[in-house]
Amino acid sequence: GINAEYGGVTNKLLKVNRHESDVTGVNIIYKDTSAAYFVDKPGRQVPVFGLSNILRYIARSQGYTALYNESNLNTAAAIDEMLAMVDSLEMKSTAQLLNEFVKIISSTSSAYLCGDNLSIADIALCCCLTASVVSGGQIPRVLWEYLDTVARGEYEMRVLKAFINGN
Numbered sequence: 001g002i003n004a005e006y007g008g009v010t011n012k013l014l015k016v017n018r019h020e021s022d023v024t025g026v027n028i029i030y031k032d033t034s035a036a037y038f039v040d041k042p043g044r045q046v047p048v049f050g051l052s053n054i055l056r057y058i059a060r061s062q063g064y065t066a067l068y069n070e071s072n073l074n075t076a077a078a079i080d081e082m083l084a085m086v087d088s089l090e091m092k093s094t095a096q097l098l099n100e101f102v103k104i105i106s107s108t109s110s111a112y113l114c115g116d117n118l119s120i121a122d123i124a125l126c127c128c129l130t131a132s133v134v135s136g137g138q139i140p141r142v143l144w145e146y147l148d149t150v151a152r153g154e155y156e157m158r159v160l161k162a163f164i165n166g167n
Contacts, residue, residue, distance in 0.1 A: 038057065040057070050087060050090075051087070051090060052084070052086060055068070055083075055124055056083075056120065066117060066118075067118065067120045075119075078114040079119050079121045082113045082119075082121035082124075082125070083121055085097065086124040086128050090128050093128075098140055102142045105142055111149045118150070126147060126150055126151075129143055129147055
């Protein structure tokens with residue numbers, strides 16, 4: 001079988017990643033986990049767990065400073081604070097946590113969580129809220145309006161295209 005030929009799946013992946021094999025392709029491995037899980041370079045990278053960490057990793061590795069600019073310490077700190085709140089919401093969605101986001105969104109003139117531009121904090125919150133709604137959860141009207149504003153701005157499509165095209 002394939003494992004005998006390549007010395008196991010892990011060794012096969014290592015050979016592909018080191019360009020020591022003529023085998024190329026995309027490896028999709030499904031694993032049912034309780035938290036988001038991501039590996040960019042199988043065999044060479046420690047797994048990245050949690051939606052916020054995955055978004056940070058991708059923004060850093062692709063240079064998406066418009067989504068997460070670590071050189072602007074104030075904005076990066078605000079984004080990190082929002083991501084920590086989203087992590088809590090992702091672990092256990094409660095009315096209290098949802099109301100914290102309602103307060104934040106209601107108290108700003110911006111359509112976004114951290115300033116006047118879309119950030120990975122917005123992407124994380126939209127993912128979390130959407131997952132909650134899909135699983136039958138209820139979210140306050142203000143958060144529905146927030147989702148609607150972000151979706152109508154078509155920012156998620158621009159972000160998706162940026163990730164795909166590397167722009």
